[in-house]
Amino acid sequence: MTPALLLSLVLAQSDAPSLHYTAFIEEEAGPRTLESYDFTKWEPAEGKVNLFVGVDEANLRQTPAADAAVVTTLPLGAAVRVVARGKDRLKVGEYVNHWYSVEYVDTKGTPDAKDDQTFKGWLFGNTLTPFRFEADFDGDGEKEVATVVMSNDFKIRVRIMEPKAKPTRRVTSVDVMPAGQSYLNVDGGPVVARLIPAKTAGVTLLQLDSKPDACSDFKSTYVSYEVPENKKGVLGKAKNALDVAGLSDPPNVSSYEVTFQPGPKELTVVHSRTEEDEAGKVQKSKERQRYGFRDGVYAELKAEPPATAETQP
Numbered sequence: 001m002t003p004a005l006l007l008s009l010v011l012a013q014s015d016a017p018s019l020h021y022t023a024f025i026e027e028e029a030g031p032r033t034l035e036s037y038d039f040t041k042w043e044p045a046e047g048k049v050n051l052f053v054g055v056d057e058a059n060l061r062q063t064p065a066a067d068a069a070v071v072t073t074l075p076l077g078a079a080v081r082v083v084a085r086g087k088d089r090l091k092v093g094e095y096v097n098h099w100y101s102v103e104y105v106d107t108k109g110t111p112d113a114k115d116d117q118t119f120k121g122w123l124f125g126n127t128l129t130p131f132r133f134e135a136d137f138d139g140d141g142e143k144e145v146a147t148v149v150m151s152n153d154f155k156i157r158v159r160i161m162e163p164k165a166k167p168t169r170r171v172t173s174v175d176v177m178p179a180g181q182s183y184l185n186v187d188g189g190p191v192v193a194r195l196i197p198a199k200t201a202g203v204t205l206l207q208l209d210s211k212p213d214a215c216s217d218f219k220s221t222y223v224s225y226e227v228p229e230n231k232k233g234v235l236g237k238a239k240n241a242l243d244v245a246g247l248s249d250p251p252n253v254s255s256y257e258v259t260f261q262p263g264p265k266e267l268t269v270v271h272s273r274t275e276e277d278e279a280g281k282v283q284k285s286k287e288r289q290r291y292g293f294r295d296g297v298y299a300e301l302k303a304e305p306p307a308t309a310e311t312q313p
Contacts (some may be wrong), residue, residue: 017130021095021150024186025151034089039150042082042128044310049079049106051102054129054149056161056171064099066092071121072104076161076171077132077145080104080123094152097125124151131193137204137225140232144207151175154188156208160225164233172225174238177221178243180212196222196289202262203293216249220258225297239296244269251276265293266301 023037030144040062042051043147056076061068064086066100074080086099099122106117131148137160138144144160151157155175162170178189189212196205203224211218221243247254291298 003175018190018192019129019131019148019150020188021126022184022186023154025185025187029231034091034096037089039125042085042100042125042279044082044084047081049081050288051080051082051115051128051130052132053078053080053127053250054124054131054159055127056159058123058127058166060102060119060123062121064101064122064123068122074104074117074123076159077147078104078135081133082121082128085172086122088289091195092124092126095126095161099124102128107141107302126152130176132188133193133206135195135197135204136169138227138236139198139203139231140227142232148191148193148206148208149190154181156189156191156210156221157204158208158238160236160238161230162227162233163203165235169235172235172238174223174240175239176208176210176221176223176243178212179217180215183215183217183256184212193263196260200262201267201286202265216246216247217245219245220256222298224293224296231307237296240292241293241296242267242298251282266296266307267291267293270274 019040021039023032026032048198052219053074053076058074060071060074062071080102083101089096089098102121102123104119109118112265126149129147129149133146134143135146136143137146142164144162146158146160149157149159149292156178157173157175159171159173178191180189181187189210190208194207196207198204206223206224210219222241223238224241225236225238229232244256246256254271254273257270261267269289273285273293274282276282290301292301
């Protein structure tokens with residue numbers, strides 16, 4: 001592998017897991033009803049884990065009701081199997097979703113299956129996610145757990161947990177705006193998440209790609225996690241390290257490529273643009289920007305030479 005690994009934009013594909021939560025903007029479409037929400041629906045899985053708990057200390061309920069008795073409490077990242085989806089979409093708190101019957105196996109951290117304990121109950125759909133990552137985000141030699149969900153105010157929410165920290169102070173979160181909201185007249189949007197390992201970027205990152213259907217906007221956001229002085233068992237802070245945005249609205253097109261330099265913890269973003277002026281002439285340009293990683297974010301290092309332009313009839 002070369003020191004600089006070129007990463008082209010990776011967007012949602014038909015075989016890749018994704019997550020979305022949207023609703024029409026209230027001022028434009030009138031008061032929201034249950035049917036005005038659109039969200040990811042999960043299907044039952046036969047004999048296998050297919051989702052994860054995206055919030056910490058989620059209450060597994062005996063029945064599909066917010067005030068039902070609690071079977072057990074599940075930690076961030078707990079693996080569950082969907083058994084069934086409740087028929088009706090409902091509003092619980094500030095979320096609209098379905099209740100799901102799920103199965104959770106508590107292994108108690110032991111390899112002996114005889115010690116496993118199986119729990120069955122109900123979770124509301126907003127607590128579930130296909131995105132769970134376990135990695136050493138802060139470089140202290142111990143792995144953290146990260147999940148990606150949609151917040152009740154239609155943002156992409158990344159949570160990162162220090163498993164050895166105290167339960168009340170073991171999770172940090174950061175919110176990211178999805179792309180395409182103004183174009184589609186909605187709040188919210190989709191997200192596809194993947195892990196960028198430290199050997200690629202010099203620091204472990206989460207890459208969040210947002211590209212709504214039938215929309216010109218798209219973007220990638222990189223999320224970092226750092227602990228002061230890399231102290232083990234101490235909760236750090238998740239941060240939005242960098243946003244990169246593009247547009248596909250021919251003849252106006254803007255795309256980007258990101259190249260990581262892991263040694264110095266730097267990256268380069270190359271923006272390619274095609275624009276049509278009022279006279280119908282098409283101009284093409286490229287702009288290169290360099291960023292250095294410091295205190296959990298990427299800051300531009302220096303201005304690059306002026307972009308070159310090419311004019312076509």
